[in-house]
Amino acid sequence: MITGSMVALVTPMHDTGEIDWESLDGLVDWHIEQGTHAIVAVGTTGESATIDFDEHPRVIERVVKRVAGRIPVIAGSGANATKEAIELTGQAKEVGADACLLVTPYYNKPTQEGLYQHFSAIAAAVDIPQILYNVPGRTACDMSNETVLRLSKIDNIVGLKDATGDVARGADVIQRCAGRIAVYSGDDPTAVELMLLGGRGSISVTANIAPAMLSDICEAALSGDAQRARELDAILAPLHRDLFIESSPIPSKWALLQMGRIGPGIRLPLTPLAQRCQPQLMDTLRALNIVDSK
Numbered sequence: 001m002i003t004g005s006m007v008a009l010v011t012p013m014h015d016t017g018e019i020d021w022e023s024l025d026g027l028v029d030w031h032i033e034q035g036t037h038a039i040v041a042v043g044t045t046g047e048s049a050t051i052d053f054d055e056h057p058r059v060i061e062r063v064v065k066r067v068a069g070r071i072p073v074i075a076g077s078g079a080n081a082t083k084e085a086i087e088l089t090g091q092a093k094e095v096g097a098d099a100c101l102l103v104t105p106y107y108n109k110p111t112q113e114g115l116y117q118h119f120s121a122i123a124a125a126v127d128i129p130q131i132l133y134n135v136p137g138r139t140a141c142d143m144s145n146e147t148v149l150r151l152s153k154i155d156n157i158v159g160l161k162d163a164t165g166d167v168a169r170g171a172d173v174i175q176r177c178a179g180r181i182a183v184y185s186g187d188d189p190t191a192v193e194l195m196l197l198g199g200r201g202s203i204s205v206t207a208n209i210a211p212a213m214l215s216d217i218c219e220a221a222l223s224g225d226a227q228r229a230r231e232l233d234a235i236l237a238p239l240h241r242d243l244f245i246e247s248s249p250i251p252s253k254w255a256l257l258q259m260g261r262i263g264p265g266i267r268l269p270l271t272p273l274a275q276r277c278q279p280q281l282m283d284t285l286r287a288l289n290i291v292d293s294k
Contacts, residue, residue, distance in 0.1 A: 001158070001182050001200060002037070002038050002072045002074065002098070002099060002200075002201070003037065003182070003200045003201045003218075003222060004036075004037030004038065004201045004202075004215065004218045004219065004222065005035070005036055005037050005038075005201065005202055005204060005211070005214040005215045005217070005218040005219075006036070006037060006038040006039070006040055006074065006184065006201055006202065006203045006204065006207070007031055007036050007038075007039055007040065007203075007204055007207035007208055007214075008040045008043045008044065008046065008203050008204060008205055008207070008208070009027060009028075009031070009039050009040060009041055009043070009045065009046055009063070009208065010027070010045055010046060010047075010208055010249050010253055010256060010262065011024065011042065011046040011047050011051060011059060012024050012027065012256075012261075012262035012263060012265070013262075013263065013265025013266060013267065014263050014265045015263060015264050015265050016265065017265055017266075017267050017268075018265070019058075020262065020265065021062060023261065023262045023263060024059070024062055024063070024066070025062070025066050026261065027256075027261060027262070028063055028066040028067055029066070030211070030261065031071075031207075031211050032067070032070050032071060034211035034212040034215065035211065035212055035215035035216075036071065036207060036211045036214070036215055037071060037201065037215065037218065038071050038072040038073070038074055038098075038201075039063055039067065039071065039072075039073050039074070040074045040075075040076060040203055041059055041060045041064075041073060041074070041075055041076065041097075042056055042059050042060055042075060042076040042077075043074075043133075043203070044076070044103070044135070044138065044248070044249075045205055045208065045248055045249045046059070046076060046249075047249065047266070047267055047270070048076050048078075050267035050268075050270070053088075056077075056088060056091065057088075057091040057092065057094070057095050060073070060075045060092050060095050060097055061095035061096070064095055064096040064097060065096075072098040072099065073096070073097050073098050074097065074098065074099045074100065074101050074131065074203075075089075075092035075095075075097035075099070075100050075101065076101050076103070077089040077091070077092045077100040077101065077102060078101065078102040078103035078104070078105075078133060079105070080105035080106050080107055080108050081105070082105075082117075082118045082121050082122065085102060085105075085118070085122050086121065086122050086125045086126060089102070089122055089125070089126040089128065089130070090125070092128070093126055093127075093128040097128065098129070099128065099129040099130065099131055099158065099159075100126075100128055100129070100130050100131065101130075101131045101133050101161060101203070102122060102130055102131065102132060102133055103133040103135065103139060104132075104133065104134055104135070104136075104139050104141040104142075104143050105118060105139070105141060106138065106139035106140065106141060107139070107140065109140060109141055110141065112144055112146070112147045115141070115147050116147055116150055116151060119132060119151050119154075120151070120154060123151075123154045123155075123156050127156060128156065129158040129159075130156055130157050130159075131157075131158060131159035131160065131161055131182075131184070132148060132151060132157065132159065132160045132161065133160075133161040133186065134148075134160065134161070134163060134164060134186075135161075135163035135164075135186060136164060137163070137164075138163075142164075145169065145172055145176060148160055148173050148177065148181075149173070149176050149177060152177045152180040152181045153180070157181060158181055158182060159181050159182040159183065159184060159200075160173060160177075160181055160182075160183050160184065161184045161185075161186040161203050162183055162184070162185060162186055162187075162194070162199075163185075163186030163187050164187070165187040165189070165190050167190050167193045167194050167197065170185070170194045170199060171194070171197040171198065174197060174198040174199065175198075182199075182200035182201075183198070183199050183200060184199060184200055184201050184202060184203050185199050185201070185202045185203070186202075186203050188202065188204055188205055188206045188236075188240040188243075189237065189240045189241070191204065191217075191218075191221075191233075192217060192229045192230060192233045195218065195221035195222060195229070196224075196226050196229065200222070201218055201222070202214065202217075202218055205243050205244075205248055205249070205252055206236060206239055206240055206243055208243075208249075208255075208256060209239060209243065209252060209255050209256065209259070209285075209290060210236060210239060210288065210290065213232060213235070213236060214236075216232055217229050217232045217233050217236070220232065235288070236288070238284045238287070238288075239284055239285075239288060239290075242280055242281045242284045243255070243281075245273075245277045245280060245281060246273060246274060246277055247270065249270075250266065250270055250271065250272070250273050251273055251277070251281055253266050253272075253273075254272065254278070254281065255281060255285055255290070258282065258285060258291050259285075259290065259291055
């Protein structure tokens, strides 16, 4: 079982929009040094919606090779067409990913039965551990706990990334699935509380910027040290907030640029962080000593 702090890794790009492979290598090494427990490559934060079909397996393969078995690599391989999701998941397996993260189909609004059949088909087609991903705020598709319960009975469906931010709902699925799957938080502000109720880790945006502290928070929460987990998390609360001051990953990429870890590239329709938002995020980065005060 993959547990702990799992960074939803940004995909570094040059100002031309081309992928910056050297910076990607650097981010992987930094996360391992900082104690990140697993890397999610080409998830939402990795701009999966603008990474083209040829680039997708190349990014995953690059991360897998750079990690070189030191921590698990989870590949984002979801799509709103079942056939495409099967192909992407098969490619992820071929290049050596340890597991795949599969977002609910976006825009076309399948029924709960459609969701069950979609994920069942992918699980049947590709023999790799698969983590379901429910993020209705982005997809306009909300997978019910009842559907998750049905899917949890499929052997290679091993987890759920719950990005609803509803801790009670997450706790309910943890209880009802009775250990058959791991439930991970996909919402940084509520991740500690979900882990204290039995969640197995956090697939985190904030971990892009503060990986060591996120690792410490997850380790404390998973060991049952609620006081330490909450105290550390309270320190990061402003960062959890400000990394969504505009649509993710816009703020995360801007913060990493200020940290000197990546270049300025981001792909349309995403745009660089608006000028009016920069002072607030910069103040938070300085307050946390993530960038130098000037």
